[in-house]
Amino acid sequence: MSKVYFVGCGPGDPDLLTIKAKKLIQKADVVVYSGSLIPPEIITLCRKAKLYDAAKLVREEIFDILKTNTRKGKLVIRLHDGDPSIYGAIREQTDNLQKVGIEFEIVPGITSFLASAATLGSELTLPGVTQTIIITRAESRTKVPKHEKISELAKHQATMIFYLSIHLLSDIVKQVIEGGYPKSTPVAAVYRASWKDEKVITGTLKDIVKKVRDEKITRTAIIIIGEVINPKSYEYSRLYDKTFSHGFRKTKIKS
Numbered sequence: 001m002s003k004v005y006f007v008g009c010g011p012g013d014p015d016l017l018t019i020k021a022k023k024l025i026q027k028a029d030v031v032v033y034s035g036s037l038i039p040p041e042i043i044t045l046c047r048k049a050k051l052y053d054a055a056k057l058v059r060e061e062i063f064d065i066l067k068t069n070t071r072k073g074k075l076v077i078r079l080h081d082g083d084p085s086i087y088g089a090i091r092e093q094t095d096n097l098q099k100v101g102i103e104f105e106i107v108p109g110i111t112s113f114l115a116s117a118a119t120l121g122s123e124l125t126l127p128g129v130t131q132t133i134i135i136t137r138a139e140s141r142t143k144v145p146k147h148e149k150i151s152e153l154a155k156h157q158a159t160m161i162f163y164l165s166i167h168l169l170s171d172i173v174k175q176v177i178e179g180g181y182p183k184s185t186p187v188a189a190v191y192r193a194s195w196k197d198e199k200v201i202t203g204t205l206k207d208i209v210k211k212v213r214d215e216k217i218t219r220t221a222i223i224i225i226g227e228v229i230n231p232k233s234y235e236y237s238r239l240y241d242k243t244f245s246h247g248f249r250k251t252k253i254k255s
Contacts, residue, residue, distance in 0.1 A: 002070055002073055002074065002075060002076070003070065003102065003103035003104055003105055004066050004070055004076050004077075004078060004097055004102060004103075004104045004105075005024055005028075005075075005076065005077045005078070005104070005105050005106075005107060006077075006078045006080060006084045006088075006090050006093070006094070006104060006105070006106045006107065007021050007024055007025065007077050007078070007079050007080065007084070007107040007109070008021065008080050008081075008082055008083040008084050008085075008088075008106075008107060008108050008109020008110070008111070009021055009025070009038060009042050009079055009080065009081060009082075009109055010081075010082065010109045010110040010115075010194070011081070011082055011110055011111065011112040011114075011115035011116075011193045011194040011195075012038075012039050012081075012112075012115070012192060012193065012194045012195040012198075013115075013194035013195070014039070014041045014042050014045070016109075016110050016115065016194060017042065017045075017109070018107065018108070018109060018110075020107055021107050021109060022045065024075070024077060024107065025042070025045045025046055025049075025077065025079070026045055026046075026047055027075055028046055028048075028049040028075050028076070028077045029048065029049055029050065029069065029074035029075045029076065030049055030050050030052070030065065030069045030074050030075070030076045030077070031046050031049040031050070031051050031052070031076075031077045031079050032052045032054050032057075032062055032065055032066065032076075032077070032078050032079065033051065033052070033053065033054060033079040034054055034055065034079065034080055034081050035053040035054060035055035035056070036055060036220075037081035037220070038079065038081050039195060042079075049077075052065055054078075059092070062078075062093070063093065063096050063097075066078060066093070066097065066102075067097070067100060067102060070102050071102070078090075078093065080109070081112075082109055082110070082111040082112050083108050083109045083110070083111040084106055084107075084108070084109070085106070085108070086111050086135065086163070087137070087163055087164060090106070094106075112163075112190075112193045112194075112222050113135065113161045113163070113222050113224070115190075115193035115194040116188070116190035116193040116222040116224060117224070118193075118194075119190055119193055119194070119198065119200060120188055120190070120200065120202075120224070120229060122188075122224070122228055122229055123228060124159045124161075124224075124226075124228055125159070125228075126227075126228045126231055126234045127234060127235040127236065127237055127238075128233065128234045128235030129226075129227050129228055129231050129234050130157065130158045130159050130226060130227070130228060132156060132158035132159065133158060133159045133160075133161060134153050134156065134158050134159070134160045134161065135161045135163070136148065136150070136153060136160065136161070136162060136163075137162060137163050137164045137165050138150065138162060138164075138165035138168040138171060138172050140165075140167075140168060142164075149175070150172060150175035150176060150179065151175045151176070151178040151179035152179065153179065154175065154176040154178070154179025154180055154181055155179050155180055157180065157181065157226075158226065159224065159225070159226035159228050160176065160223075160224070160225040160226060161222065161223070161224055162222070162223035162224075162225075163222065165223060166189060166191075166212065166217060166218060166219060166220075166221040166223060167218045167219060169189070169208065169209055169212055169223065170209050172223065172225075173187075173205050173208065173209055176205065176225060177205055181205060181225065182205070183204065183205045183206040184204050184205070184206065185204060185205045185225060185226065185227065186202070186203075186204055186225075186226065186227060186228075186229035186230040187202070187203055187204060187205055187208040187223065187224070187225050187229070188200065188201070188202045188223070188224045188229050189201045189202075189208065189211075189212050189217065189221050189222070189223050189224075190221060190222045190224070191215075191217050191220060191221040192220050192221070193222060199215065199217070201215055201217070202229065202230075205225070
């Protein structure tokens with residue numbers, strides 16, 4: 001009996017597929033994929049696979065497809081946009097597979113916040129600005145633990161990344177300001193990062209809501225908040241400083 005592969009296919013651009021992911025997709029017999037989130041260019045790589053759009057299925061139906069076809073010895077892929085480990089709902093799937101004795105393997109992919117940072121040309125952990133990234137989402141029908149209230153997370157003044165929340169941007173702005181971010185803090189909203197119709201909206205907490213509303217973007221966008229987007233100043237990395245020694249390089253300047 002074969003195993004189920006949970007494969008991250010990246011943010012959208014087919015060229016950002018890992019080699020391992022591409023090889024598996026091309027060999028797959030059965031692929032359950034995230035319909036509206038994966039571009040046709042990637043789906044066409046499923047040369048011989050029977051395709052199932054997960055957007056049209058419920059949990060039990062998806063599990064039955066994975067289980068039944070794997071037991072038949074077929075190469076089965078649960079294809080996720082980005083990386084399966086971030087808002088991928090894979091734990092409930094892998095736990096159920098283990099309960100019935102089916103093995104699985106997770107193949108990581110490039111997630112959309114990294115593609116967004118690349119588009120912006122930003123370093124998200126900029127020395128002297130922040131060394132922390134907070135990845136979260138605003139609460140809607142999916143609840144967020146009470147201790148992860150946005151205004152509380154905002155107190156850290158880290159780089160904040162929001163998934164699945166562009167339609168709640170106004171609420172996010174209010175809460176991060178409540179948490180201590182100045183209204184002048186830079187913000188970027190990246191719609192469909194790395195897709196052909198990618199769009200980038202930049203601004204500050206003061207004006208980003210209007211800018212996004214004017215572009216009529218209500219879904220499939222990453223929000224990045226923090227000074228790293230447009231830093232007033234930052235420090236150079238010590239790693240490559242001529243006065244900084246480490247295990248692979250001794251300082252060239254004597255004290």
